[in-house]
Amino acid sequence: MGGKNMFKTMAVPIAIFAVIAISVAVIFLALPPAAVSVTVARMFPSSEIPRVTQNYSIDFESPAYHAIGTEQSLSEKDGTHSYDIKYPSVTSQTVSAAILSKARLFLDDYSKYTEEYADLNTYMDADYDLFTVGAGYYGLVMVANSYCANGAMYSSGIRTANYDVKSGKEIFPVDYMKEGALERISAICTAAFVKQFDRDDIIAEALSPEKSNFENLLLAADGLHVFFPEGRVVPDSSGIIEIAIPYASIKDYCMLPSEITEAAVRAEEKAAADKQPEPTAAEPTATQFAAKSNQPMVCLTFDDGPNVGTTDKILDVLEKYNAHATFFIVGSRLENNAARQELVKRAEALGCEIGSHTWSHKDLRKVDEAAAGSEIEKADDILENVLGRKAAVLRPPYGDFRGPVRERVNKPMILWNLDSEDWKTKDTASIIKAVNAVDSNKNIVLMHDIYKPTAEAVEKIVPALIKKGYKLVTISEYYAAQGIELKGHKVYRGLTVS
Template identity: 30%
Template structure:
């Protein structure tokens, strides 16, 4: 092969290499464009109801530590741009189930309001974009019911808020809410009814050791110890089980926020004296304001039934002064009031002016009424209110019970208007230590009770019986024959 042929051969090979390299370049370019296009149009965000269900099921698996074994019901609510999934632990207690459903409704409504406001603001920022669409949002809720042998039913509601971010669904925040109920009455319990005064010190000592032992130093968030001290804001989220107490720690407290809500149990043996052997069905904080609702002239019919239901629903009590002549026809209401923990008092047999009667007639009023009440409740009444408020030293001594008058007369018998009765209560700016007079035989009083009870609680008052009021305000049990009006 001569020099010219060799030169031409080199040129052909070089040209061939260039063609191959060009083809490779074009192939890589096309592949890159395709990958970019696929990346642009693809997303891990669910696109329809079936995909949302798959996503929701995967998220629920991540929250299994907040569930209890047993029957569950899952509700999926797919929507654009807000979707929900709610995992319910089946609850046989109707009142607790109603409470849970209401709390879940409130969480959903707030979430929807917040996300609608966010999307409205975002839409304004991108109003010039032709292809604008709202981001997807998903609320994951898991509700569990725990039962313990201490007479406590615990309810937890775990909330996980998730939003679309960079073509994926990411968690924005997680929260947990816990509530405790008496298995006997269904009333909400506070920590003092379940634990002794020293329970936070016991928990603090246990969890200081627990987190140091079970997590590496770099896993624990700076300042994590602040959330396991015996401080007022710590150890307030928990659930009682048959083996001990599970405590919940909010995200970003003990561990990094990305770890979400943390649950950790303390065995009953380690709780020791911190856990009461038997819960206190009623607890009163003597340092906080208290008021006594009292109802005369019952047992009533439908009106009193509504009053009792309001008290039951709110976990509160009152004092009922009953007429002996009405017990036979309305014994169910009397028994219900007694079972709710209300104080039962006597208001004479048939509402006479006692000061106009002879001693033997007065005594019969007491004896017959007391006997009628005891036949239903198994116990004697524990307080006396004279009809019309008319009494004297002789009558007071014959009652063999403390004599209870009133501070606030709602005039419910006169106005027969629920709102006006409510306004009479609100007129008294400071109700601490006050006794409020009403009558349980009027529908308007039942209407007023539905307003008064939640209003009192919202304003920081504890609803107590008159005997509890006397005990905590005077430092002594009520005395027989002594007249009490206010404190």
Template identity: 30%
Template sequence: MSRMKRFLTSDPPDPFEPRVTGWIWRLVETYRAILVLMILVSLAGCSVVGIVPAVPVEGISTGPGQDIPADESGRYKYLEQSNTQTHQAGTVESVIEYGENSVLGVHYPVFGKEAIDSVTREFVEDIISGFMSEVEDFTAEHADLRAELNVDYETWLVEDRLVSIKFIILVNMPGYAHPEVTVETFVYDLETVQPVFLEDILVEGSLPKLAQLARDDLASNPDYAGYVDLDLFTTGTEPVYDNYRRFLLTQDHFTLLFQKYQVFPGAVGTPSVAIPYGRMEGIIDLPGPDSQAPQDPPNAMDYPRREPPPDIDGNCGPGSAGGHGIGEEAVRQIDPDKPMVALTFDDGPLSSTTGSILDTLKEHDSVATFFVIGNRAHHNAELLKRMVSEGHEIGNHSFNHKRLTTLSPEELQYQIERTQIAVKTVTGVEPLIMRPTYGSYNNQLEQNAGMPMIMWSVDTRDWESRDVESIIQQVMDHVQDGDIILMHDIYVPTAEAVKAVVPELISRGFQLVTVSELLAAKGISLEAGKVYRNGGNLQY
């Protein structure tokens, strides 16, 4: 951080938080400023440059990503404050950074409820980390041509209980024709301190009705009239949960948001539909005053150790490798005398790519194993639930992709157990296998993993090539019976390659099974702390 200036900002409490007035408030604010400065001083290599208040910029609109030059001090005022209008709940916190080649202004709400605030901070940290990785090799030709990340938000509060958060995420790089803009939403019940997903409030069997309402409203908007006959509109509004997982609850409307390119061409931006609650009768059922808060999840450090999955007998259904699945249980037959392979996917889930991979696997009645990052679980909950309901296996790939061999025992346990909790909270299924990050392990990890560690025997190197044909060739040129194949479900070329790999493997006579199914069918019993590379090779 020696080349980066960092500012931390915070707004006064909102109307729903207790207020402190007069000299006490000034004292609290002074103490807060001193505390933040002390924290900043303690950060090695960082320059303390002060606390930046939310300053309005007179005479201009302050929307994100505008081509506004820096002021005399090199600062962008629009970047240093939240510029949205609706903040009905929570207190704004901001991270402002100025570097030689990039700038960022990230604003997010906190509610004083750790279960909610921790998820929000992890979400924000994930965005910042991804942006910094993207610009790592970028060099700005001029200070006003730096890469930019701008994250802003809005909040709505319904009946002092249901809070909805909308994040607007903008990335702009020199050379982009237009800034990349995405939206994400979170909804929480402040009484139960639990997330609210579409499945939680949607009346059973009413997803097609919701989809039809959305289609009708989009089609009736004159701004979209020229696009509703496109295949993009048809597929983007199909009655599947992933199309409708971004929603908001406001005082008068149930609002659906769609990503850029999801339903219309990119020129349309990120469309939304606000449906009055009067039209939602029989479609959604919001939590009432009698809803009870669930028991607190177990502390990560006290979380019980897992037992390895039991041997299979050839009859496999959803969630068979990690407990009982969600929804109806279908039975698949595995023939141990026929060749089989296990496709595995790391680092997801990611809505733009994992869903496509699941579609391909479902089309060909096949399954795979997904080694997930724990901090992606909450805002990709529908994908994880779908994995379980369709018979896939979920494995643990750490909470935020730290190199596990460099961590203390306490940090290591946090990475593993926090992911266990995140996945189980969303799906009801606890992972029973793990994959070490970077494929790196040592004695400490073997002794403390508490699960079998799964490596691979075929590496597609999709992270390196990002090329569809290369990925296909790596699989088809090397695959053998019992192989565990490594891919990553965060790359578009990988998702496209899977569309060819899956049917080709099947045509060659391979059964596509989960890792646990593969090893059990080969007569290999899984043990915690042991390393497994394929159906015939066990390395201790």
């Protein structure tokens, strides 16, 4: 990575680099826009700048979800202000007590939140991810969401920690850092933000090399993970931000325990071994799409749109190959926007299906029944106004169908069995590689038509799937072909119905 190659050849002492790096954020953001990218490219080649992951959340569908330790909870589910804070206990009583103390800090946060919105019903939930780092350490991430039941306000918080399994003590990444480490981390994070965001949206002070800006550092097997709370560096809509910095990029600034560095080496070796060359395929003509009765099917599904500049490019590809897809639209994006309404009309005219992704993408589990009903009804109303019909299918925001959501949604709820992770990587090649994994058990693909890399990936994905013999169909077409009736209050993930 960048640090490994750069610092082998640089003849500048670390102390001097540290002084220079202190001003990186200010310099980047003071430059004209064109000069910013040039300066970043010179200091950190684009391929060596880590990605910024937006809207970080705990993946409750992961096989590793709560696989370590025993789930515990602090909860109060009655009254005006309710909460449910999940946290793990482990064999070490010392570690368990430390984790419980960290969980209780969320209660302190929530107390301040309820004071601010004392006259409204509020709720907070918190979840966690606990994992091992090497043979002797734990890594812990805890994420809390606080919101008003009417959906008017929402905030998220994060806390991280590492623990020594043997001693039970919490360890702090900053304790392993040498002089200039924070400056180095600050410079890398600044480069990552500048590469991915509009410069005007970045709060430079939040990236300066101060300990208070880097409170959520986490040692993991693949590197040092840096978390920024919602709204700290960029607008709230980006949620919690995560940047994973490979250890090679900061090796000259840290003296990490050998168990952690050895685990990182093994992780890098495995990643290199798993990396396969991208397959190439000649693009078929549209006439090759003619379906056979036994032809395998794939459903390409797109969330969060429509979006001018990306959705239309996806529709161009679908039209070229006479392929169908399903678009789960956010209703509010159609309001007073003729261009987006035309995209939806065009999609339907091409044989695509228009499903609902609610009115404003609120988590239906985290609002009251009236607000959830409004989210669904308002989306249906605008679709009926634009297309003359309501959505036949719905994809719940965040794929969250738990708790009261089933009762609230009298539509078939469509999930996915293959995540392109375009929301995470925002990289065309990575999206193509992910979708290349389709098979009979992974044939409902999650993508987002709001991203340019996704639109670019679709140009390759569609002809490649057709060449492999797949027919690209809508959700309703797929389930009709399987003889499966779509019913309200039911959840569909491939052939699994619950």
